[in-house]
Amino acid sequence: MYGSPLREIHLIDTSYRANRRQARGIRGPRSALTDFLASNNISAQQIQDDYANRQAEAARQANEAQRQSVDPGAEQRRSPSEANSPEDLIKKRKRQQAITRIKNSKEFAKRKARLSGDHDPEYDDESLANQIHEERQRPQPGQLANCEICEKRFTVTPYSKTGPGGGLLCPDCSKKHKADEKKPPAKKRATGNIGRRQNQTNLLDGLTPHGTQSLLETCIKKVADYIHDVEDFGDLPPSLLLRLGQILSRRRAVTPKTLDLFIRPQYRSIDLFDCAKLDTDDFHKILASMPHLTRVNLRFTTPFKDEIIQYMVDRDMQIKDLHLDGANLVTDACWRHLFQKLGHRLQSLKLWNLNSAFDDETAQVMCKQCPNLQRLKLKFLHKTGNGTLEAISSLPFLEHLSLHYLKETEIDPKHLWSIMSAVGSRLKTLSLEEFELVDDKLLQLIHEQCHSLTKLRLSKNFTFTDAGLAALFVNWPNQALTYVDMNSLRDVDMTNPNGPEQPIGLASSAFVALMEHSGAKLQHLNIASCRHIPYQAFEQVFAEGKVYPELKYLDLSFSPAVDDYIAMCIFRCCPALQRLVVFACFKIRDIHIPRGLAVIGTVGATVKIDGVAQTETI
Amino acid sequence: MADSVSEYVTLVSHDDYEFIVSRSAACISGTIRRMLDPSSKFSEGLTGRCKLDDMSGIVLEKVCEYLCYNEKNKDQTNVPDMDIPPELCLELLMAADYLDT
Numbered sequence: 198m199y200g201s202p203l204r205e206i207h208l209i210d211t212s213y214r215a216n217r218r219q220a221r222g223i224r225g226p227r228s229a230l231t232d233f234l235a236s237n238n239i240s241a242q243q244i245q246d247d248y249a250n251r252q253a254e255a256a257r258q259a260n261e262a263q264r265q266s267v268d269p270g271a272e273q274r275r276s277p278s279e280a281n282s283p284e285d286l287i288k289k290r291k292r293q294q295a296i297t298r299i300k301n302s303k304e305f306a307k308r309k310a311r312l313s314g315d316h317d318p319e320y321d322d323e324s325l326a327n328q329i330h331e332e333r334q335r336p337q338p339g340q341l342a343n344c345e346i347c348e349k350r351f352t353v354t355p356y357s358k359t360g361p362g363g364g365l366l367c368p369d370c371s372k373k374h375k376a377d378e379k380k381p382p383a384k385k386r387a388t389g390n391i392g393r394r395q396n397q398t399n400l401l402d403g404l405t406p407h408g409t410q411s412l413l414e415t416c417i418k419k420v421a422d423y424i425h426d427v428e429d430f431g432d433l434p435p436s437l438l439l440r441l442g443q444i445l446s447r448r449r450a451v452t453p454k455t456l457d458l459f460i461r462p463q464y465r466s467i468d469l470f471d472c473a474k475l476d477t478d479d480f481h482k483i484l485a486s487m488p489h490l491t492r493v494n495l496r497f498t499t500p501f502k503d504e505i506i507q508y509m510v511d512r513d514m515q516i517k518d519l520h521l522d523g524a525n526l527v528t529d530a531c532w533r534h535l536f537q538k539l540g541h542r543l544q545s546l547k548l549w550n551l552n553s554a555f556d557d558e559t560a561q562v563m564c565k566q567c568p569n570l571q572r573l574k575l576k577f578l579h580k581t582g583n584g585t586l587e588a589i590s591s592l593p594f595l596e597h598l599s600l601h602y603l604k605e606t607e608i609d610p611k612h613l614w615s616i617m618s619a620v621g622s623r624l625k626t627l628s629l630e631e632f633e634l635v636d637d638k639l640l641q642l643i644h645e646q647c648h649s650l651t652k653l654r655l656s657k658n659f660t661f662t663d664a665g666l667a668a669l670f671v672n673w674p675n676q677a678l679t680y681v682d683m684n685s686l687r688d689v690d691m692t693n694p695n696g697p698e699q700p701i702g703l704a705s706s707a708f709v710a711l712m713e714h715s716g717a718k719l720q721h722l723n724i725a726s727c728r729h730i731p732y733q734a735f736e737q738v739f740a741e742g743k744v745y746p747e748l749k750y751l752d753l754s755f756s757p758a759v760d761d762y763i764a765m766c767i768f769r770c771c772p773a774l775q776r777l778v779v780f781a782c783f784k785i786r787d788i789h790i791p792r793g794l795a796v797i798g799t800v801g802a803t804v805k806i807d808g809v810a811q812t813e814t815i
Numbered sequence: 816m817a818d819s820v821s822e823y824v825t826l827v828s829h830d831d832y833e834f835i836v837s838r839s840a841a842c843i844s845g846t847i848r849r850m851l852d853p854s855s856k857f858s859e860g861l862t863g864r865c866k867l868d869d870m871s872g873i874v875l876e877k878v879c880e881y882l883c884y885n886e887k888n889k890d891q892t893n894v895p896d897m898d899i900p901p902e903l904c905l906e907l908l909m910a911a912d913y914l915d916t
Contacts, residue, residue: 408889412881412916415896416908423901431905437912806892 446470466492540566557584586612621646637665652680666707677718760784832872845915
């Protein structure tokens, strides 16, 4: 009963004008509300009629808008019919006024100026003014509007979309409209191309992109993936255990739990390359459960404390090889105690990264108490200096020596000379890194004293001259070297990038002499950053007919001379080459790599492997 | 039989499962290659039949799968690793170590 008038009330809007009274017979009982409405000159019937009118008008307008979009002349044809009602006349006049105002406005001038640049004939003054007018008429956010497509009424928000005809769209239609818009085609990746990053990762891991990995390597990786489910390795041979240790260390997965897998009471060696997650107790456990240990190789051993060393001493363990990296909590007193008690057994000692202990005095105790040392490596021991060098020359059986001092340490080259004189003749490997100011005199001593070397590393020096290095290799009675690392032997004067007239570091004559001397046996050669080696020297060394049958690893990074041609010559002269490192050799643009060789560090080069072209995506 | 080198060889597990694979695929394994080398006069080389006493049929099946997988993909680039069930990987690791593959 009440439903009908109440519903109609909702439809009252501001345009309602109650100037028409309709005489009609009312039948049936009248409600209080109907009485009230009648007394206030409101007629339900009129409201209903008005509503119908408005609906019809909206439909007609929509139709016309459609027609208008097809035929631009519709506007003119429509005008007579529009003029029929006085209301429309007023509206039209208002609209005209608004448009005139717009035409005089700044915004109009601006827009016109912008559009005239585009030479679009459709945009004449009139249509532009209309467009601006329509935009201004558009409801503000929060107001209601009819959707352009489905005619539904909806609340305008700042996110409402504009439809194809310029009106606003309701949320549903916006979604559909958006879906209709063509999506940009997905980026296609040509097959055979592989991301530069992935490519380089694989190459650095030593994987050539050819064929499958060995079953062994696949299995080891799989075991490493599932290491937390493995309860016991069974009787895995030590070589595999070592490889698993390496992979797990690299993944930082050596934890107290996985450590148990590596503890084998019957084994004599333990190699763990990342002990950062182990605790002092875990080191105790290693020593306690592996009483026959002769080789202890542990890296990143921060919680390795005095008490562990003390335990070794108390048990009088048979340790011959002690390799510790970062055992920084062990005090000087404890180191000396260790050397005094167990020093006579030690055959190899390698220590890295000690900054709070291990001074010259400890080193002297070490050299005195460990006369059987054959292998000594001291790297980044902050407190060592000339005293340590002096002590080293007293080691009678030393065969392998590796020293890397901090850059800041001031070294008296005399001590290095005396080491060479004292132990040089026995040395099989020698590695001296970053002794920047040591000069040709050392090279001369190596030439005179060292006759059994197989490995030689002299790197990061800017004092050796090309002539001095060449003199080392010419007529050197030493056998051919298998491992040579001469990286970063160059002049470092920024103002003179080509270096002085008499070349500093490894340059033309030294490089040629080195390859003449050791080419036949050389397996590993690193001459990165030896940037004074000229193109001609490369051409000469890798000329047609020269063969370096054993060379497996070659690092030429930061050698600006190397280009595609030199790379091809290298492939021809080094049949066994497995890795070629060419970081920052920007002249390598397009190379054809033989099977089984990993070329590391090319940037944006076209790399062709057995007919499969790979353009690196950067 | 000794003179004619057949194109296929037979691999036998300790529980007597037999797998017939092509000679070229089988010789990816260093151990099998040395066993089958006709000049070595091992009985395996003469008969073309390798008895692998350390391996169960399940493991040997996976090994053969790898041999074929390797043979098939040896000229491809960027080959994904073969899928290995985790419960088998330790045994397979031992087998791979023994077979030198």
